[in-house]
Structures are given as C-alpha cells and as structure tokens.
Amino acid sequence: MTDLLTIAGLRTVFRTHGGEIAAVDGVDLSVPRGRTLGIVGESGCGKSVLSLSVMRLVAHPGRVATGSVTLDGRDLLKLSNADMRDVRGSQVAMIFQEPMTSLNPVHTVGFQITEAMRAHDTHASKAELKNRAIEALKRVRIPAPERRFDEYPHQLSGGMRQRVMIAMALACSPKLLIADEPTTALDVTVQAQILDLLRDLQQETGMSIILITHDLGVVAEMADDVAVMYAGRVVERGAAGAVFADPMHPYTLGLLGSVPRLDEERETLLAIEGSVPPPFALPKGCRFHPRCPFAVDACKSEQPPLRMLADGHQAACIRAPVEAFVA
Numbered sequence: 001m002t003d004l005l006t007i008a009g010l011r012t013v014f015r016t017h018g019g020e021i022a023a024v025d026g027v028d029l030s031v032p033r034g035r036t037l038g039i040v041g042e043s044g045c046g047k048s049v050l051s052l053s054v055m056r057l058v059a060h061p062g063r064v065a066t067g068s069v070t071l072d073g074r075d076l077l078k079l080s081n082a083d084m085r086d087v088r089g090s091q092v093a094m095i096f097q098e099p100m101t102s103l104n105p106v107h108t109v110g111f112q113i114t115e116a117m118r119a120h121d122t123h124a125s126k127a128e129l130k131n132r133a134i135e136a137l138k139r140v141r142i143p144a145p146e147r148r149f150d151e152y153p154h155q156l157s158g159g160m161r162q163r164v165m166i167a168m169a170l171a172c173s174p175k176l177l178i179a180d181e182p183t184t185a186l187d188v189t190v191q192a193q194i195l196d197l198l199r200d201l202q203q204e205t206g207m208s209i210i211l212i213t214h215d216l217g218v219v220a221e222m223a224d225d226v227a228v229m230y231a232g233r234v235v236e237r238g239a240a241g242a243v244f245a246d247p248m249h250p251y252t253l254g255l256l257g258s259v260p261r262l263d264e265e266r267e268t269l270l271a272i273e274g275s276v277p278p279p280f281a282l283p284k285g286c287r288f289h290p291r292c293p294f295a296v297d298a299c300k301s302e303q304p305p306l307r308m309l310a311d312g313h314q315a316a317c318i319r320a321p322v323e324a325f326v327a
C-alpha cells in the first residue's frame with residue numbers, strides 16, 4: 001500500500017518574547033491511501049499546529065522551520081502560494097471543531113457551498129452549481145436539502161452545520177481530509193452519526209483521513225493507524241489495534257487510563273497527573289518524564305527517539321515496552 005502523505009522531520013516554530021519555541025518538533029508520519037490516521041494527545045500537544053502546517057495555514061508569528069510534507073510525490077512546503085491554494089480544497093481539505101470555523105452567519109448555506117465550488121470551477125453556471133450543492137448536501141445525508149440550501153447557519157443544529165462543513169470540504173473531491181476535533185462540540189449521539197458519515201464517505205471516495213482528537217474512543221472506532229503526540233513530538237505510532245491492545249509508551253498507557261499506582265498494592269486506574277508542558281518550558285530529557293511513573297535517572301538526560309519495538313509499532317521511551325512493569 002503506498003502512502004498518500006508523508007511528513008518528515010517537521011518542525012513548526014513561533015516567535016515569542018522569550019525567543020523561538022517549537023510547537024511541533026521533529027514529527028515523522030505517513031498516511032496510506034484510503035486509510036485513517038488518528039492523532040491523539042492532550043490539549044496543547046501540537047496536534048492543531050501539525051495539521052495547519054500540512055495545510056500551510058500556520059499564521060504569523062508561526063512558520064514551518066524544517067521538514068517536508070509530501071503529497072503524491074510533491075513537497076507541499078515547496079509549492080508557490082498560488083499552487084498551494086490549488087492544492088487546498090482540490091487535494092487536501094480540512095474541517096474543524098464547529099465553533100472555531102463556523103459558517104458565515106450572514107450567508108445562506110447554499111451560497112457558501114456554491115462559492116466554495118465556484119472557486120474551483122469558474123465556468124459552471126449558477127443553476128449547475130445549485131444542483132451540485134444540493135447533491136453535496138444529499139451526500140452528507142442532510143434531509144430536505146432543497147430547503148436547507150436557502151437556510152442560514154443559525155437555522156441548523158450543530159450536527160447539521162458540521163455536515164455542511166463536510167459537504168464543503170468534499171465539494172472538490174480531496175484525496176486527504178484533515179478533521180481536527182470534528183465532533184468535540186457535539187453531543188454523543190450526533191458525534192456517532194458524524195463519525196459514521198465520515199466512514200461512509202471514505203468508503204465511497206477512497207480518500208485518506210487524518211482524524212485529530214483528544215478522545216481515544218473516537219480513534220479506536222475510526223482509525224487504522226494511530227500516532228500519539230506529546231509536547232510537540234510523536235511518542236508512539238502503530239496500527240490502531242496494536243496500540244490499543246499493547247500500548248508501549250507510558251503516556252499512551254496513561255491516556256488509556258491504565259497506569260498503575262506504584263505506591264499502592266493494588267492496581268488502581270488513574271488519569272495521568274499534571275499537564276502537558278508548554279513549548280517554552282520543556283523539561284530536559286524525555287518530555288514526559290516529570291509525569292511518568294516509570295521514569296528513571298536516564299530519562300532526565302536524553303530525549304528518546306522512536307524505536308521500532310514490534311512490527312510497525314514504535315515508541316519513544318527507553319523503558320518501553322512498559323507493559324513489562326504493569327503486569
């Protein structure tokens with residue numbers, strides 16, 4: 001299976017008062033055609049900055065400092081701004097957590113979808129675009145699409161608005177859809193419906209998906225492969241089944257809620273204590289060591305690289321696989 005997208009050595013920095021900080025710091029990832037890569041990690045791990053880097057949408061004072069983002073053999077980081085605009089929407093599209101992007105409140109749903117389509121097809125007539133927009137609404141299973149076409153975003157529920165966003169993202173048949181916390185703002189039932197929809201659309205179109213979430217349940221349900229991010233780096237990668245069945249990095253174990261309390265006889269399930277260090281206050285050595293129940297002195301001095309510990313399954317921890325300590 002060939003990879004559609006390959007990210008190599010990606011480092012994205014922000015200029016701040018205290019100097020340059022790296023929000024994404026040396027990330028390597030790939031996404032095979034037609035498959036879903038789930039990216040998980042607590043808030044502040046660099047997931048959104050990573051996806052914006054792929055889209056080349058990191059705003060000033062941020063910039064991609066080094067690395068490559070190869071889509072179908074072309075390094076997106078080397079394209080002109082005009083070529084990158086073509087790629088966005090025609091080959092790679094992105095949807096966000098609903099409140100962040102929401103639709104423009106002053107225009108109808110139909111207007112916004114047809115404008116998105118017009119940007120890529122300047123020759124289509126108004127009637128043709130309307131037909132295609134209604135088709136697009138049908139495709140994301142919006143009931144009564146002809147009526148919805150003339151409605152404003154506030155007349156739609158959160159789930160319906162996310163469906164409209166997906167319709168717009170898919171209007172130009174992207175090869176890759178990046179979904180950054182697409183269901184975080186939605187209630188559980190609606191979340192499940194949107195995830196089902198994404199899965200169906202992937203079956204229909206063969207597109208690849210990068211699904212970013214802090215919710216491991218969502219990843220378990222949706223992803224073929226998983227990358228766990230911590231403090232700007234990937235700390236574990238592998239097939240979803242393997243990562244969930246045999247988590248190797250202590251952070252992944254913690255996310256899964258299976259870190260044993262070492263100070264107690266019995267194995268208690270608990271969440272990892274503390275929080276993700278911001279890029280300007282990273283500890284020396286392994287970035288996770290201050291929170292890690294398995295840390296030893298060596299963890300404080302050197303930053304561990306990803307190591308292949310099983311077929312296609314990597315973790316960046318000198319003590320990995322830590323399941324040895326958990327049993």
Ligand SMILES: Nc1ncnc2c1ncn2[C@@H]1O[C@H](COP(=O)(O)OP(=O)(O)O)[C@@H](O)[C@H]1O
Nearest residue numbers: 014023042043044045046047048049050278279
């Ligand atoms: N414009 C910015 N300026 C400075 N730091 C930023 C900026 N945007 C994001 N960051 C920092 O980058 C880190 C990663 O952020 P983000 O990618 O949004 O995390 P996630 O999506 O995993 O919650 C955070 O520590 C955040 O403070």
Ligand SMILES: [Mg+2]
Nearest residue numbers: 047048049180
């Ligand atoms: Mg985010």
